[in-house]
Amino acid sequence: MKIAIFGGSFDPVHIAHETIVEVALKNLDIDKLIVVPTYLNPFKTSFYLEPKFRFELLKKVFLPYPNVEICDYEIKNDKVSYTYETVSYIKSLYKPSKVYFIIGEDNVRNLHKWYKIEELKREVEFVVATRVGFNQNIEDFKILDINIDISSTNLREQIDLKFVPKAIQEDILNLQKGRKIE
């Protein structure tokens, strides 16, 4: 089995994430794509939406995709998880013959600082989703061509429903009513 892992904070999930998954399913030779929400990214100090809620939003968004699974491994750890550990766990579960790990172009800059990065590079092939405004040297990577100028930060600051997947628009509007999001 060949798999791709797409890890992220998804705080909250937006349409660029959904598009990355669609393009990956189309362009990578994979049987399954596993989305792994973080409890907390090792380089970040806090999250905004509760991990369980970010997980539920991802479930709703990717329900129509039969080959997409949302993995609660990091959330259940209830603490910072390193990608190297998550990949080891997923590998022990599925014994895949090939593992891709998808990151956005913004994450290329600090990739060399990831925990056990040299070992991790031997375990996975990194795939980079291009990101508007980030011009990293990505010629050594497999590329997913994404051209959507949105971030979770933008959405937390100001909701614009055109960047929110249809399946969760109501949940996001409810957050706005409760003033959890502006």
Ligand SMILES: Nc1ncnc2c1ncn2[C@@H]1O[C@H](COP(=O)(O)OP(=O)(O)OP(=O)(O)O)[C@@H](O)[C@H]1O
């Ligand atoms: N618009 C985008 N284009 C390409 N890649 C993206 C885009 N948005 C997110 N990604 C990538 O998807 C993964 C998960 O993203 P993440 O949940 O951190 O969203 P984000 O929009 O970058 O959030 P934040 O604004 O909170 O940093 C990361 O590897 C990130 O680089």
Ligand SMILES: O=C(O)c1ccc[n+]([C@@H]2O[C@H](COP(=O)([O-])O)[C@@H](O)[C@H]2O)c1
């Ligand atoms: O393992 C690490 O050292 C490491 C350091 C920074 C980020 N990551 C992972 O990179 C992925 C993208 O994170 P984010 O917050 O940009 O969505 C997510 O799966 C993080 O756990 C992993």
